[in-house]
Amino acid sequence: MIMQMNGMLDAIPLGALFVATLVGALLSFEGGFWVGRRRGRQSEQEQEIVVRGLVGGMLGLEAFMLAFTFGAAASHFDSRRQALLDEANAIRTAYLRADLLPEPHRAEIRDLLREYVDVRLEGVRSGKIEQAIARSEELHKQLWLQATASRDKASTPAFAVQFIQSLNEIITMHTRRVTAGLEFRIPNIIWIVLYAITALAAASIGYHSGLTGRNRPLVALGIILAFSAVIYLIVDLDRPGQGFLQVSQRAMVDLQRNMSATNP
Amino acid sequence: MRLYDLLGDYPLLVLFLATLIIVLLSYEGGFRAGRWRSRRSEREQEVVVRSMVAIMLGLLTFILAFTFWLAATHFDAARQALLNEANAIRTAYLRADLLPEPQRTEIRNLLRDYVDVRLEGARSGKIEHAIRQSEELHAQLWSKAIAAREKASNPILMGYFIQSLNDLIALHARRLIVGREFRIPNTIWIVLFVVLPLASASVGCHGGLTGTSRPLVAVAFVLIISMVMTLIADLDTPRRGSLRVSQQALADLRNTMNATNP
Numbered sequence: 072m073i074m075q076m077n078g079m080l081d082a083i084p085l086g087a088l089f090v091a092t093l094v095g096a097l098l099s100f101e102g103g104f105w106v107g108r109r110r111g112r113q114s115e116q117e118q119e120i121v122v123r124g125l126v127g128g129m130l131g132l133e134a135f136m137l138a139f140t141f142g143a144a145a146s147h148f149d150s151r152r153q154a155l156l157d158e159a160n161a162i163r164t165a166y167l168r169a170d171l172l173p174e175p176h177r178a179e180i181r182d183l184l185r186e187y188v189d190v191r192l193e194g195v196r197s198g199k200i201e202q203a204i205a206r207s208e209e210l211h212k213q214l215w216l217q218a219t220a221s222r223d224k225a226s227t228p229a230f231a232v233q234f235i236q237s238l239n240e241i242i243t244m245h246t247r248r249v250t251a252g253l254e255f256r257i258p259n260i261i262w263i264v265l266y267a268i269t270a271l272a273a274a275s276i277g278y279h280s281g282l283t284g285r286n287r288p289l290v291a292l293g294i295i296l297a298f299s300a301v302i303y304l305i306v307d308l309d310r311p312g313q314g315f316l317q318v319s320q321r322a323m324v325d326l327q328r329n330m331s332a333t334n335p
Numbered sequence: 336m337r338l339y340d341l342l343g344d345y346p347l348l349v350l351f352l353a354t355l356i357i358v359l360l361s362y363e364g365g366f367r368a369g370r371w372r373s374r375r376s377e378r379e380q381e382v383v384v385r386s387m388v389a390i391m392l393g394l395l396t397f398i399l400a401f402t403f404w405l406a407a408t409h410f411d412a413a414r415q416a417l418l419n420e421a422n423a424i425r426t427a428y429l430r431a432d433l434l435p436e437p438q439r440t441e442i443r444n445l446l447r448d449y450v451d452v453r454l455e456g457a458r459s460g461k462i463e464h465a466i467r468q469s470e471e472l473h474a475q476l477w478s479k480a481i482a483a484r485e486k487a488s489n490p491i492l493m494g495y496f497i498q499s500l501n502d503l504i505a506l507h508a509r510r511l512i513v514g515r516e517f518r519i520p521n522t523i524w525i526v527l528f529v530v531l532p533l534a535s536a537s538v539g540c541h542g543g544l545t546g547t548s549r550p551l552v553a554v555a556f557v558l559i560i561s562m563v564m565t566l567i568a569d570l571d572t573p574r575r576g577s578l579r580v581s582q583q584a585l586a587d588l589r590n591t592m593n594a595t596n597p
Contacts, residue, residue: 076581103552110551118547120385125538125556128392132559135400143407208591219432229491232433236495239429243422246584250418254581255411264566271555278552 077256079263080306088306093299095266096273100291103274107281119283126275130294133272137301140261144308147255151311151318154251158244159322162188165237166330171230176221180234181330183214187241188327195320204249211242257309269298350568354561357528358535362553365536369543381545388541395534399563402523406570409517413580416510421584423506424450427499428592433492438483443592445476450589457582466511473504519571531560 080088162184169180187210194203218238222231276291311318345353424446431442449472456465480500484493535557542550569578 076578106551118542118545118550120381121538121542121545121547122550122552124385124388124392124541125550125552127389128396128538129556129559131393131396132399132563135396136403136563139400139404139407142404143411146411212594215429215432222433232491232495235430235433239426239499242429243426246422246425246587247418249587250414250584254414254583258410258578260566260569260578261407264562267562268559271559275552275555278555 076258077254079259081310085303085307085310089299089303092266092269092302093295096269096295096299097292099270099273100277100287100295103277103279104281104287105277106274107278108284109281110278111282111284119279122279122282126272126279129268129272129275133268133298136265136268137298137305140257140265141301141305141308144257144305147251147257148308148318150255151248151251154244154248155318155320156322158191158241158248159326161237161240161244163326163329165234165241168230168234168237172218172221172234173224176217176224180214180217180221183210183217185327185330186210187214188323188330192320192323192327200252207245211245214238214241252311257305265302269302273298347565347569351561351565354531354564355557357532358557358560361532361536362539362557365539365541366543366549367539368536369540370546371543372540373544373546381541384537384541384544388537391534391537395530395560398527398530399560399567402519402527403563403567403570405523406519406567409513409519410570410578410580412513412517413510416506416513417580417582418584420453420503420506420510421588423499423502424585425588425591427496427503430496430499433496434480434483435486438479438486442476442479442483445472445479447589447592448472449476450585450592454582454585454589457585462514469507473507476500476503519567527564531564535560 083091166181166184169177169184172180187207190203190206190210194200194207215238218231218235222235273295276294277287280288280291428443428446431439431446434442449469452465452468452472456462456468477500480493480497484490484497538553538556542553
């Protein structure tokens with residue numbers, strides 16, 4: 072029903088993507104250089120000054136587009152981090168509030184919550200996200216059953232409701248984390264436009280250098296490297312679970328330790 | 336006057352081609368004007384023109400980039416609003432457990448219908464119809480909740496459900512506003528379409544003044560500008576084009592609902 076909107080580049084490893092971007096930009100540069108040199112020889116000289124203005128404008132726009140896309144990817148990264156922190160807090164709250172419930176539900180719920188944290192951590196560690204999500208949702212269901220059962224037995228239903236509220240929070244945080252991880256991404260169409268702009272801008276620098284007839288300037292390599300590096304960074308930020316930039320699971324690991332400390 | 340949607344009715348390809356043609360024509364116009372002036376009068380100071388053209392291009396870049404950023408932010412807001420709404424519905428669905436029968440079952444059925452209405456509205460594009468149905472369902476849910484309150488043994492439990500129902504209604508309203516009004520205002524589009532030909536005409540004029548032939552690199556320039564404009568329009572209309580807000584969170588919710596109550 073819904074077209075695949077994100078993750079166009081996910082199949083390519085980060086290192087290969089960087090090299091591909093670099094090579095693509097260098098080839099565009101070379102193509103532009105070649106065309107520029109031919110044109111500089113054949114026709115009456117194009118005024119270098121006009122070309123310079125245009126190329127400057129294009130590079131400016133390219134830089135801005137990269138910067139804003141970087142901003143978007145960074146804020147998605149932050150929201151993934153925030154979602155993990157909020158989730159750890161919601162689980163901790165539910166774990167504590169389980170104290171308000173009567174036995175045997177208290178112990179069962181605590182066991183389930185401990186398993187829940189294990190499933191989350193294991194899912195991220197092994198990369199089997201789909202499996203972890205499915206298991207998490209089963210655990211939600213079991214937790215909910217325990218909670219409603221304990222409500223019917225509880226002497227003070229207000230306590231049970233407090234627990235139910237924190238359980239709602241856990242489930243909400245789960246969907247938020249799943250959505251933040253799988254859907255809050257840079258859409259494909261932005262990648263397509265970014266790559267097209269980068270290729271055109273690199274070709275224009277090449278054209279400009281070809282037109283002026285000198286050798287290939289070394290600084291062009293610098294510009295192309297810089298643009299490729301920024302694109303690499305954006306991809307890394309945008310891609311959950313890969314590369315140098317990964318959401319730290321620290322909050323969840325701490326929670327796991329706390330839980331086993333209170334109930335060995 | 337409509338504040339938004341100036342470009343709403345045109346397919347993106349049309350917009351792309353229109354921008355391309357406008358920019359090319361204004362470039363050509365500027366080029367001819369510049370050449371004509373350089374022949375007739377004594378030559379204008381090229382240095383002065385050059386710095387002004389640079390400023391024009393800088394301004395155009397800034398406006399395009401910020402509009403892109405604005406549109407991207409709106410797109411994120413639309414995604415966030417959908418996620419929040421799905422979560423509110425899920426919470427209300429779970430909390431319906433706290434209610435006495437028969438309201439529990441009735442409310443759950445209404446909530447399932449509600450998700451169906453939302454999904455169907457997004458799929459078929461009949462947004463107005465879906466909104467009207469949603470609001471009817473709100474009224475029904477509310478009256479069921481009130482009916483349940485009178486029978487409930489425990490008003491605290493009731494309070495929790497009513498709270499989540501309030502959230503659900505508030506987030507519906509929020510999603511409507513985000514969808515309708517978190518858009519690029521028409522004024523910005525108009526200014527873009529004024530600055531765009533002016534900037535490219537001044538680039539062309541500069542070229543004409545210097546007596547150059549038309550630089551090939553202008554084609555790349557025109558292409559880049561048109562692509563960015565189209566991208567902005569695509570981001571700005573979440574229901575059209577290649578960028579749509581994914582309804583996955585709602586579809587997942589519907590599956591969960593089916594699983595708990597076949």
